[in-house]
Amino acid sequence: MPQGMVLGTLSGAAGCFGLAAVCGYTGLIKNKTVKAAAAGGLLLAGTAAGGAALWMGLMYSAFSYDGKRQMSRQIIEGIADYVKLPEGGVGLDVGCGSGALTIACARRNPQARFIGIDRWGREYASFNKPLCEANARAEGVSNTEFRKGDALRLDFPDESFDAVTSNYVYHNIPSSDRQAILLETLRVLKKGGCFALHDIFSEARYGNMQAFVQKLRAMGYEQVELIDTTKGMFMSSGEAGWMALSGSALLVGKK
Numbered sequence: 371m372p373q374g375m376v377l378g379t380l381s382g383a384a385g386c387f388g389l390a391a392v393c394g395y396t397g398l399i400k401n402k403t404v405k406a407a408a409a410g411g412l413l414l415a416g417t418a419a420g421g422a423a424l425w426m427g428l429m430y431s432a433f434s435y436d437g438k439r440q441m442s443r444q445i446i447e448g449i450a451d452y453v454k455l456p457e458g459g460v461g462l463d464v465g466c467g468s469g470a471l472t473i474a475c476a477r478r479n480p481q482a483r484f485i486g487i488d489r490w491g492r493e494y495a496s497f498n499k500p501l502c503e504a505n506a507r508a509e510g511v512s513n514t515e516f517r518k519g520d521a522l523r524l525d526f527p528d529e530s531f532d533a534v535t536s537n538y539v540y541h542n543i544p545s546s547d548r549q550a551i552l553l554e555t556l557r558v559l560k561k562g563g564c565f566a567l568h569d570i571f572s573e574a575r576y577g578n579m580q581a582f583v584q585k586l587r588a589m590g591y592e593q594v595e596l597i598d599t600t601k602g603m604f605m606s607s608g609e610a611g612w613m614a615l616s617g618s619a620l621l622v623g624k625k
């Protein structure tokens with residue numbers, strides 16, 4: 371949860387309340403009905419934005435690396451546990467955001483390199499390549515590289531990487547077939563390479579993930595498992611509920 375998103379929504383709420391006061395208490399709008407409708411609408415919008423800002427603030431504090439809960443750290447380190455690279459190997463983090471997972475994987479595999487790619491679009495405006503590079507420097511990790519890229523069409527040939535990973539990315543991508551996005555990530559994984567992909571794998575977002583697991587097994591993938599991370603592994607089911615993260619799971623295995 372980027373801080374800019376919380377502050378932006380909070381400013382939106384404040385703006386709506388301010389405008390509602392201007393509409394309601396000044397002579398700016400003469401017609402009484404229009405005045406009441408405008409002020410009421412703005413109050414409603416302000417309340418909705420205020421509620422959203424409160425929810426985002428709670429999420430921010432739960433996910434923050436400085437806060438008490440440290441949920442991001444738990445998730446990132448928990449995923450990175452599954453990412454093992456051979457000597458001289460190269461890994462890929464799809465949708466690296468601020469670089470946290472790329473850096474955690476690179477730190478655990480000092481004999482290898484890790485590349486993080488992200489589209490760094492407007493919806494996550496505070497994430498960018500210089501931030502990733504600054505974060506890697508701050509952590510004293512030098513075996514990382516960050517590039518702009520699209521998870522839908524990865525700019526790498528088939529079987530380029532010894533490991534692929536990702537955290538909470540694919541559900542953000544508008545698509546009627548998210549299993550195809552998973553296959554695009556797995557396309558660039560070498561035979562024998564490992565994968566650890568964490569996301570909200572709900573039926574509504576992905577369709578039947580158990581069938582997808584079976585499909586991967588039938589394609590020759592090994593040790594494929596879909597691990598529910600909302601039963602204490604990364605979060606409690608209560609946290610998953612209020613954070614809208616129900617269905618979170620880790621898809622792991624070997625190609």
Ligand SMILES: C[S@@+](CC[C@H](N)C(=O)[O-])C[C@H]1O[C@@H](n2cnc3c(N)ncnc32)[C@H](O)[C@@H]1O
Pocket residue numbers: 464465466467468469470471487488489490491494497519520521522536537538539542543
């Ligand atoms: C919730 S953030 C997660 C960031 C990071 N994986 C982490 O764990 O901190 C989602 C990220 O997905 C990225 N993203 C969304 N659509 C993408 C796409 N089509 N290709 C690459 N990255 C994308 C966003 O820019 C954002 O950085």
